[in-house]
């Protein structure tokens with residue numbers, strides 16, 4: 001085999017995997033359907049926050065090649081599939097990229113290959129969706145001819161403390177031998193490998209991890225809505241509760257949840273549960289609460305302007321931070337879209353400042369970008385801090401002329417109101 005590893009899908013998950021594999025000395029090829037991604041990587045440019053251009057150059061020097069040509073999959077001892085598993089426009093699980101990627105692997109599968117799926121999906125996906133496609137497309141049998149495994153990625157973009165290397169990795173196989181091959185592969189990349197009983201347990205563990213965040217964020221959001229009604233300071237409530245040294249994990253309220261995982265993965269669980277005749281009521285309740293948060297932010301913003309004798313109609317509103325997490329460039333599923341759309345619908349003149357995001361289009365119209373923070377603050381009638389990037393200097397925000405709605409509970413000052 002020419003390559004130790006082929007990574008299919010070179011995004012937020014696949015590229016760091018390819019980088020780590022290069023770093024430990026494996027020969028790596030990456031296959032992606034996007035010409036832009038492939039050309040950028042081969043030119044030494046990264047499109048992923050956690051991987052720098054210098055990292056990509058180092059990968060290239062180590063022999064890494066990105067390509068759109070799936071022929072390389074026939075020359076790789078291990079193939080790891082890291083393609084998106086998002087939602088359709090109707091909000092249902094979309095496994096089309098996964099199916100397409102697996103078909104491409106199946107058509108070139110050689111005996112002895114280890115195939116691993118890292119894409120998040122509902123329990124049963126590896127056995128019921130991936131395995132038949134691979135077996136029918138190749139004429140080979142899992143366990144007898146090739147190995148099939150599932151290993152969910154746990155990457156936390158922008159987290160400097162936990163990287164792929166020191167985050168324990170859950171690994172599972174369709175057979176005990178498949179799991180053994182997968183453990184041998186991941187042991188080269190990470191410090192701790194945790195072996196799940198089977199692929200369904202590993203798939204479910206991933207959904208549990210993300211659903212845990214989803215439900216707890218919804219809980220704290222609903223507590224915030226109730227505290228708003230009661231005139232209770234939610235941030236002080238959280239400060240007090242978080243001092244409990246056991247049995248309480250702190251989550252923060254905000255404009256909603258974003259990213260490619262937290263708003264998406266519980267849908268996979270809910271839809272699978274529905275197909276099994278099981279009603280996951282906590283998921284629908286959490287979804288309903290989270291869906292209310294952008295509207296709540298806009299109502300609070302309107303209230304601050306009303307205190308000044310103004311309305312949102314015609315007001316210049318500045319949004320600070322439009323990504324879904326602090327200090328990263330990822331805007332996927334960011335609640336900033338829903339907040340901006342609602343503000344516009346109320347007639348506000350909305351602009352944004354975000355050092356990580358050069359373009360932010362809401363609906364079909366791009367939002368006006370402000371680069372000079374002090375100037376943008378000076379021009380605004382109202383500022384809404386949506387994402388607490390570390391560049392947002394509390395002292396500067398506290399001195400603004402206009403009211404500031406801080407949805408992250410980060411700042412203080414005479415003009416600052418917390419969500």
Ligand SMILES: NC(=O)c1ccc[n+]([C@@H]2O[C@H](COP(=O)([O-])OP(=O)(O)OC[C@H]3O[C@@H](n4cnc5c(N)ncnc54)[C@H](O)[C@@H]3O)[C@@H](O)[C@H]2O)c1
Nearest residue numbers: 009010011012013032033034082083085097100101119120
């Ligand atoms: N982003 C995260 O923080 C995160 C964390 C854990 C798990 N995941 C899961 O990992 C998977 C990948 O997510 P991501 O964030 O890396 O996605 P991404 O959109 O950043 O990257 C996916 C890449 O796959 C490529 N692609 C799409 N279809 C393809 C195909 N058929 N063949 C080859 N390439 C194809 C795309 O062009 C893109 O470059 C998803 O299932 C996601 O749920 C993501």
